[in-house]
Amino acid sequence: MNLKHILQELSQTDNTDFDKSEQRRDLLKSVTRKLALTAIPFAVGASTEKAAAKTTNTSLDTLNFLLAFQHMVAAYYKAAVTAGINNSLFPSTDAQRAFETIRDYEAAHAAFLTQTINAASPNAAVLPNANGYDYTLDGALLTFNDYKTMLAVAQVLEDTAIRVFKGQLDSFVRNNIVTDLLNIQSVKARCAAHIRQMRTTIAGGSAKVKPWVTLNQSGVANTVFAAGYAGEEATMQYGINITGIGGQAVSATAASEAFDEPLTQQQSMDILNMFLYQSQSRS
Amino acid sequence: MNKNEIFSEQPSEEILPKGHSRRSFLGLAGGLLAVGSLFNASCDNKDNNPNPEGVLLTQDDIGILNYAYALKQLEAAFYQKIFDTGVYNTATSEEIALLTDIRDHEVAHRELLKAILGSKAIDALSFNFAGINFKDKKAVLDTAKLLEDIGVSGINGVAVHVVNTDYLKLLGKIASVEARHAAYIRDLLIDGTFASGDAQVGMNGLEMSKNPSVVLAAASTFITTQIINRLP
Numbered sequence: 001m002n003l004k005h006i007l008q009e010l011s012q013t014d015n016t017d018f019d020k021s022e023q024r025r026d027l028l029k030s031v032t033r034k035l036a037l038t039a040i041p042f043a044v045g046a047s048t049e050k051a052a053a054k055t056t057n058t059s060l061d062t063l064n065f066l067l068a069f070q071h072m073v074a075a076y077y078k079a080a081v082t083a084g085i086n087n088s089l090f091p092s093t094d095a096q097r098a099f100e101t102i103r104d105y106e107a108a109h110a111a112f113l114t115q116t117i118n119a120a121s122p123n124a125a126v127l128p129n130a131n132g133y134d135y136t137l138d139g140a141l142l143t144f145n146d147y148k149t150m151l152a153v154a155q156v157l158e159d160t161a162i163r164v165f166k167g168q169l170d171s172f173v174r175n176n177i178v179t180d181l182l183n184i185q186s187v188k189a190r191c192a193a194h195i196r197q198m199r200t201t202i203a204g205g206s207a208k209v210k211p212w213v214t215l216n217q218s219g220v221a222n223t224v225f226a227a228g229y230a231g232e233e234a235t236m237q238y239g240i241n242i243t244g245i246g247g248q249a250v251s252a253t254a255a256s257e258a259f260d261e262p263l264t265q266q267q268s269m270d271i272l273n274m275f276l277y278q279s280q281s282r283s
Numbered sequence: 284m285n286k287n288e289i290f291s292e293q294p295s296e297e298i299l300p301k302g303h304s305r306r307s308f309l310g311l312a313g314g315l316l317a318v319g320s321l322f323n324a325s326c327d328n329k330d331n332n333p334n335p336e337g338v339l340l341t342q343d344d345i346g347i348l349n350y351a352y353a354l355k356q357l358e359a360a361f362y363q364k365i366f367d368t369g370v371y372n373t374a375t376s377e378e379i380a381l382l383t384d385i386r387d388h389e390v391a392h393r394e395l396l397k398a399i400l401g402s403k404a405i406d407a408l409s410f411n412f413a414g415i416n417f418k419d420k421k422a423v424l425d426t427a428k429l430l431e432d433i434g435v436s437g438i439n440g441v442a443v444h445v446v447n448t449d450y451l452k453l454l455g456k457i458a459s460v461e462a463r464h465a466a467y468i469r470d471l472l473i474d475g476t477f478a479s480g481d482a483q484v485g486m487n488g489l490e491m492s493k494n495p496s497v498v499l500a501a502a503s504t505f506i507t508t509q510i511i512n513r514l515p
Binding site: 108166174175176178180184186190248 | 381384390392394395397398399435436439443446448449455456457458460463465466467474475477478487488491492
């Protein structure tokens with residue numbers, strides 16, 4: 001089944017999807033609560049500690065939020081490599097190797113954040129979602145049975161993760177964590193660019209997804225994934241119009257591509273929750 | 284990074300990558316690094332008219348933005364030179380289109396930084412690309428790879444010193460696009476080397492960020508204007 005068919009099918013089941021998105025919203029609330037609860041133990045601890053510790057705990061909450069997202073991304077590539085091998089999806093050893101490379105980087109990012117958080121506060125790091133992750137949008141996508149779909153979801157996760165990490169930079173001004181977050185996001189950006197090229201290659205060039213994000217186009221005609229690209233079409237930076245800036249021939253398209261935009265924590269959580277299983281019965 | 288210091292407010296010195304000790308020493312000695320001045324002799328670029336007084340990168344946010352502005356001037360000039368010379372013969376239409384995109388992105392970055400800096404912007408730099416055979420794909424892409432990699436690792440390495448939140452966010456927005464460029468260029472050279480090949484990614488899957496002294500030393504091959512580095 002090719003991507004086009006999947007997307008047509010999705011467009012024909014809009015109402016159903018809407019219902020599901022309502023469910024997802026409820027799910028989001030429950031997960032947000034869950035994360036809030038997870039954060040409480042060390043938040044409570046902070047009140048009994050020195051006042052100076054509060055900043056640290058805010059930072060830990062932020063890092064844990066990033067780690068929760070990172071667990072989801074890392075689990076995707078782990079599952080993708082396994083499914084790619086078991087279901088003979090990879091068209092070449094290069095393709096398999098690329099997925100394995102990215103899997104290893106994503107696992108390393110999760111491990112690094114875990115280590116960083118636990119070094120600051122033992123056992124404070126959040127664990128992967130106990131009920132697992134759903135990358136099929138409730139079975140609507142053949143993510144692990146169709147290579148093009150597997151690549152498309154990989155691209156969405158990678159592009160989105162860059163924006164999620166970018167969105168937390170200002171929580172760590174003049175803190176070494178800034179360097180770590182940037183070093184994580186740029187490796188993800190390298191991976192995203194490669195996944196995008198893989199999509200173009202496998203589609204015989206017809207996918208036309210550039211290594212960078214053009215306007216708010218995902219190259220995936222699935223409205224559910226649009227949230228990962230909302231705002232990417234920005235052509236204003238620092239209150240300055242980039243289109244034609246300085247009398248140069250910079251198009252609106254290039255203006256949007258030249259900057260990756262951050263996502264807020266709420267936007268990030270909304271996206272994360274599209275991929276979380278609510279209960280064990282779903283896995 | 285020392286795990287016990289991760290939440291400290293004082294950024295510590297980056298650990299310098301091996302193989303750069305001499306350059307790093309030069310950069311650290313007195314905080315002065317006159318880049319490019321040694322390379323003028325081989326220069327045949329008619330645009331070469333180095334300001335004898337050079338440009339100064341101060342230790343504050345303005346200096347950091349000017350540092351980014353200097354790197355962007357270099358990158359934009361390099362990609363423009365590709366098109367002025369005529370793209371290497373084996374380039375596919377997709378390569379030409381995407382290299383055009385990259386040039387436009389670099390011009391956008393350069394012009395934005397210039398606009399933000401206003402009267403505090405350093406002067407336009409002079410460049411020497413005489414050592415590059417622009418008709419040779421590998422020569423062009425090797426240079427592009429170097430410039431994109433230092434573009435990413437340079438921003439990543441200096442952003443911790445930025446005080447102004449808006450500037451920090453802006454550098455973050457630029458850095459990931461630079462990384463996308465770097466990956467594309469690397470894949471053009473050898474497919475699959477988007478995040479590997481020569482240790483651009485280090486432990487923990489992290490990009491190996493670099494100090495300004497290391498980055499400027501690498502850039503000095505192409506910049507003929509003297510740059511006085513007082514960056515943090």
